[in-house]
Amino acid sequence: MRKMAHGATLAEADRAALIHLTRHMRSVERRQTLTEEGDLNPRIHIVLEGWACRSKLLSNGKRLITDLILPGDACHPHTNLLGHADHSVTMLSDGLVAEVEAAEIARVLAHQASAAQALHWSSLQVDAILRQALINNGHRLADARIAHLICELRTRLLAVGLVKGDRFAWPLTQEELGQAVAISNVHANRSLMALRADGLIDLTTRVMVVPDLARLAAYCDFRPDYLHLSKGIDSALRT
Amino acid sequence: MRKMAHGATLAEADRAALIHLTRHMRSVERRQTLTEEGDLNPRIHIVLEGWACRSKLLSNGKRLITDLILPGDACHPHTNLLGHADHSVTMLSDGLVAEVEAAEIARVLAHQASAAQALHWSSLQVDAILRQALINNGHRLADARIAHLICELRTRLLAVGLVKGDRFAWPLTQEELGQAVAISNVHANRSLMALRADGLIDLTTRVMVVPDLARLAAYCDFRPDYLHLSKGIDSALRT
DNA sequence: CGCGTCCTTGACACCAGTCAAGCGTTGTGG
DNA sequence: CCACAACGCTTGACTGGTGTCAAGGACGCG
Numbered sequence: 001m002r003k004m005a006h007g008a009t010l011a012e013a014d015r016a017a018l019i020h021l022t023r024h025m026r027s028v029e030r031r032q033t034l035t036e037e038g039d040l041n042p043r044i045h046i047v048l049e050g051w052a053c054r055s056k057l058l059s060n061g062k063r064l065i066t067d068l069i070l071p072g073d074a075c076h077p078h079t080n081l082l083g084h085a086d087h088s089v090t091m092l093s094d095g096l097v098a099e100v101e102a103a104e105i106a107r108v109l110a111h112q113a114s115a116a117q118a119l120h121w122s123s124l125q126v127d128a129i130l131r132q133a134l135i136n137n138g139h140r141l142a143d144a145r146i147a148h149l150i151c152e153l154r155t156r157l158l159a160v161g162l163v164k165g166d167r168f169a170w171p172l173t174q175e176e177l178g179q180a181v182a183i184s185n186v187h188a189n190r191s192l193m194a195l196r197a198d199g200l201i202d203l204t205t206r207v208m209v210v211p212d213l214a215r216l217a218a219y220c221d222f223r224p225d226y227l228h229l230s231k232g233i234d235s236a237l238r239t
Numbered sequence: 240m241r242k243m244a245h246g247a248t249l250a251e252a253d254r255a256a257l258i259h260l261t262r263h264m265r266s267v268e269r270r271q272t273l274t275e276e277g278d279l280n281p282r283i284h285i286v287l288e289g290w291a292c293r294s295k296l297l298s299n300g301k302r303l304i305t306d307l308i309l310p311g312d313a314c315h316p317h318t319n320l321l322g323h324a325d326h327s328v329t330m331l332s333d334g335l336v337a338e339v340e341a342a343e344i345a346r347v348l349a350h351q352a353s354a355a356q357a358l359h360w361s362s363l364q365v366d367a368i369l370r371q372a373l374i375n376n377g378h379r380l381a382d383a384r385i386a387h388l389i390c391e392l393r394t395r396l397l398a399v400g401l402v403k404g405d406r407f408a409w410p411l412t413q414e415e416l417g418q419a420v421a422i423s424n425v426h427a428n429r430s431l432m433a434l435r436a437d438g439l440i441d442l443t444t445r446v447m448v449v450p451d452l453a454r455l456a457a458y459c460d461f462r463p464d465y466l467h468l469s470k471g472i473d474s475a476l477r478t
Numbered sequence: 479c480g481c482g483t484c485c486t487t488g489a490c491a492c493c494a495g496t497c498a499a500g501c502g503t504t505g506t507g508g
Numbered sequence: 509c510c511a512c513a514a515c516g517c518t519t520g521a522c523t524g525g526t527g528t529c530a531a532g533g534a535c536g537c538g
Binding site: 412413414424425428429431432 | 516
């Protein structure tokens with residue numbers, strides 16, 4: 001189910017150990033929060049199906065999304081070190097999540113070397129994604145920000161086998177999209193309309209279609225190297 | 240010298256192990272780059288004195304700063320997992336850095352449990368700082384962005400004993416400041432002038448003075464919880 | 479049928495980018 | 509010792525991307 005084989009070559013035992021972690025799963029609904037900002041001992045989650053996001057609340061009441069969590073991503077596997085959660089985790093669609101004990105994570109880290117490496121790799125990838133988001137949101141026009149996010153999500157979803165041809169699921173509301181790339185919902189709409197008018201995307205009923213990926217990538221200067229997925233992108237396409 | 244005691248309570252042996260890492264140090268100048276974007280096997284650095292930053296180059300030639308590296312911070316201790324550097328590391332002032340072998344880091348991680356935890360904690364803190372930057376740069380006015388950055392840097396410098404009374408060193412050019420908070424150099428200037436006019440800061444000759452910290456923090460809604468420094472902030476003030 | 483949620487569009491105001499010019503300081507070489 | 513260049517800071521004028529407010533439309537659901 002989960003394909004973090006990008007970060008390390010996993011032996012069968014490691015793979016089994018990782019799968020073992022996802023033993024206790026439960027289904028969750030859109031808008032359900034998995035972790036509340038300020039929680040003292042937040043649970044560790046792994047999202048198996050659906051999208052989630054990390055968000056923070058501003059003093060003016062607005063909610064902002066810092067990163068998107070796609071199937072196969074973990075929430076904050078090491079947060080126990082920090083003492084409290086500095087952000088919330090909320091589902092963006094219905095889905096399926098696994099709850100994991102901190103002690104179990106620790107056990108895997110200690111005993112399964114390459115599984116530990118895989119976990120570690122995935123947290124480094126989060127870093128890289130955050131840095132790219134910082135650049136994207138800070139220094140590009142709204143249209144390009146959105147285009148870039150689409151490219152990134154497509155690439156990440158591709159790595160876990162969730163892109164079918166030229167399309168993939170897109171559960172995001174325009175308001176949520178705006179919160180993720182730091183623009184207002186109204187402007188998110190205008191930008192989407194512009195991308196549609198240019199034939200760069202086709203978005204209807206929660207499905208994103210990218211007819212010409214190269215053109216979209218060129219439009220927003222998307223280079224996927226920061227995702228560090230290259231090495232195993234084909235081998236990982238099947239579990 | 241380095242006080243990452245915030246992340247874990249360090250035994251003498253762990254402390255010694257960490258200090259041992261910084262054995263090979265060399266002095267570096269402002270503008271010197273420690274790692275170039277695209278390097279295949281980037282060296283691991285720990286900044287002992289001076290400020291550095293991670294930056295990326297945009298296709299239009301502009302340089303953007305994603306995070307600031309202060310004395311005691313490490314560069315990318317785990318980058319070997321990723322294969323290549325997706326950003327550059329450049330000095331913002333003259334300083335002193337230690338180069339560390341990846342193998343040495345690995346040895347410490349394997350043998351010194353709480354030192355490993357401290358390293359881990361510091362990489363989680365980087366995550367948290369990046370998320371906060373995302374919010375800061377995306378959803379606040381320029382003046383408040385700068386004010387928030389000042390508050391953050393003051394807090395981080397305080398944790399390593401580099402704040403003297405109401406002032407601390409400020410090597411940043413207005414252009415660099417702009418690159419760090421995603422505004423133009425001209426606007427960075429205007430915002431600094433505004434903060435000065437309000438009596439919130441006093442910045443001259445590379446020294447930042449904050450006469451009334453509470454007022455500045457209130458102005459930009461700064462809450463330091465995301466830095467996760469609270470628990471040891473007094474005990475760590477002396478090595 | 480009526481309500482809620484999300485999408486769409488218009489008008490207007492404003493923050494911030496760009497271009498451009500001038501000033502002050504530092505450092506270097508004649 | 510002075511001239512000059514390099515760099516960083518400061519300020520003005522103008523433009524434009526984006527936020528906000530507001531109203532209406534499309535769709536699904538009870």
